[in-house]
Amino acid sequence: MTVILDGKAVSDKILLELKIAVAAALETTGKDPGLAVILVGNNAASRTYVEAKKKACHEVGIMSFEYKLSVTDGQAVLEKLIDHLNADAEVHGILLQLPLPDGFDEQAVLQRIHPDKDVDGFHPFNMGRLAIGLPALQPCTPAGIMKLLEHYQIATEGKHVVIVGRSNIVGKPIGLMLVQNNKNANATVTICHSKTPDIGAITRQADILIAAVGKPEFITADMVKPGATIIDVGINRVPAETKAGYKIVGDVHFEDVYPLVDAITPVPGGVGKMTIATLMATTLQTFRKQEGLPSA
Ligand code: NDP
Numbered sequence: 043m044t045v046i047l048d049g050k051a052v053s054d055k056i057l058l059e060l061k062i063a064v065a066a067a068l069e070t071t072g073k074d075p076g077l078a079v080i081l082v083g084n085n086a087a088s089r090t091y092v093e094a095k096k097k098a099c100h101e102v103g104i105m106s107f108e109y110k111l112s113v114t115d116g117q118a119v120l121e122k123l124i125d126h127l128n129a130d131a132e133v134h135g136i137l138l139q140l141p142l143p144d145g146f147d148e149q150a151v152l153q154r155i156h157p158d159k160d161v162d163g164f165h166p167f168n169m170g171r172l173a174i175g176l177p178a179l180q181p182c183t184p185a186g187i188m189k190l191l192e193h194y195q196i197a198t199e200g201k202h203v204v205i206v207g208r209s210n211i212v213g214k215p216i217g218l219m220l221v222q223n224n225k226n227a228n229a230t231v232t233i234c235h236s237k238t239p240d241i242g243a244i245t246r247q248a249d250i251l252i253a254a255v256g257k258p259e260f261i262t263a264d265m266v267k268p269g270a271t272i273i274d275v276g277i278n279r280v281p282a283e284t285k286a287g288y289k290i291v292g293d294v295h296f297e298d299v300y301p302l303v304d305a306i307t308p309v310p311g312g313v314g315k316m317t318i319a320t321l322m323a324t325t326l327q328t329f330r331k332q333e334g335l336p337s338a
Pocket of ligand 1: 208209257315317
């Protein structure tokens with residue numbers, strides 16, 4: 043029987059625990075954790091993610107501050123906003139919704155966020171610490187995947203993990219997490235990308251296959267090893283006869299792959315839910331540090 047790795051159920055449990063922890067932190071400090079979310083432009087998918095993050099904040103008791111900028115505001119206004127939020131004591135975490143529209147220097151903005159408020163873990167300070175195995179604020183999607191694997195007791199030690207996609211947001215950091223020398227990692231990691239020839243020959247070796255490609259149903263049944271664990275990070279809108287005119291599919295051809303494997307994440311209801319729950323957990327973590335509470 044294939045196990046569905048139910049990100050919704052696991053994230054619901056995490057959010058419930060966080061709600062209790064946030065209430066306790068409020069009682070101790072008299073303060074609410076605050077998360078600032080910045081959206082630049084009008085990308086429909088980004089708007090949906092920002093709404094989902096706001097909803098999760100509301101659910102666990104984190105204050106959410108939303109900042110909407112238009113494309114014409116430009117880099118200088120965005121950087122000024124970051125400076126303002128870095129200095130704002132009510133804001134414990136700053137999330138810049140990516141991707142930024144064309145014309146913005148994404149790295150310059152990410153590097154302007156104070157590392158202590160960098161809830162996405164994209165600042166080189168945090169990414170560097172992650173790389174060398176020191177405690178750091180970690181990117182939410184990879185950290186959420188690690189939690190999901192842990193929840194389902196899917197061991198990674200000694201396993202061959204193949205990651206398709208080398209972005210700074212997903213592919214590289216999940217590779218860094220899994221290759222660390224500790225019992226929750228210790229995997230042998232291969233990262234593939236668009237210049238990798240014959241990807242199927244590599245993905246077929248994977249005990250755990252992580253797809254973060256951004257191409258609908260890219261991973262087909264002939265690309266997986268029977269009995270593998272499949273983590274589908276992809277969120278792709280494809281045209282469909284629904285009210286919205288589209289449906290969401292992953293980077294894995296779920297229907298064909300599902301019968302072959304031991305475990306698989308659904309899309310939606312898999313990694314995406316874990317990403318948001320992890321963002322909430324990281325915001326509480328930054329709050330605790332900034333308000334002088336011991337780390338949980
Ligand atoms: P990026 O576009 O930044 O990276 C995609 C990666 O896939 C790149 O490394 C690219 O290679 C590689 N790639 C593209 N085409 C191919 C191909 N034909 N063969 C092999 N590799 C290929 O995407 P992200 O990492 O930001 O996101 C990936 C997916 O995950 C998207 O669907 C996104 O929406 C989703 N996502 C989901 C999240 C969640 O919470 N579930 C969070 C973040 C993203 P190269 O570097 O050579 O160009």
